[in-house]
Amino acid sequence: MININKFKKAFTLVELLIVIGLLGAIALIVIAAINPIEQSNRARDTRFKADGGQLISAIDRYFTARSEFPWVTSGTATSIDESYGFITSSNVDVGICGAACSADGLLLSTNELKSEFRNRDFIQNSTNLDQQIMIGKGAGSSSSVYACFIPLAKATREKAIADGKVYTLSAADGTRTVTAACDVATANWVTNACYVCIPE
Secondary structure, X not given: OXXXXXXXXXXXXXXXXXXXXHHHHHHHHHHHHHOHHHHHHHHHHHHHHHHHHHHHHHHHHHHHHHOOOHHHHOOOOOOOOOOEEEEEOOOHHXXXXXXXXXXXXXXXXXXXXXXXXXXXXXXXXXXXXXXXXXXXXXXXXXOOEEEEEOOOOHHHHHHHHHHOOOEEEOOOOOOEEEOOXXXXXXXXXXXXOOEEEEOO
């Protein structure tokens, strides 16, 4: 005689497939809610903001110790009141890189920044606009030094748009101009060169 109770305790193949399907659906919902690409972009924007802040602090410390900016020491500008047009932070005049970025610049050789700073991705990948931190200063002794970058995260872009803190940059005179040319969409921030800056 066959014991029927023995077979009632196991799962059927159909029940297992239903459970696996439900777990898969839940996993897809969780992944969609977390959005790993947006999280990665937020982390990158946070890192660029922190690195930009460190860079500005190093330039300020250099100025305090020597009464001039690195670009005055290197001979690009003649006075501290002179404007300094926005250029990539890998430029020799900023002070992170020496010649061809194969040696330490002024900020690293004077210990205002650690030498590992030269290995940051915005220094190594300085050809793409969205992978750069730009440094500039307007004319006048009271004008701030700014570090600006193109944000990748939708949340960062939305906040910048809502706050009216989206800028185009001048390579000629270091001015920032508020712009409405960019929306939350990804493509036009790089195409239109729209930046967020530190300090805000």
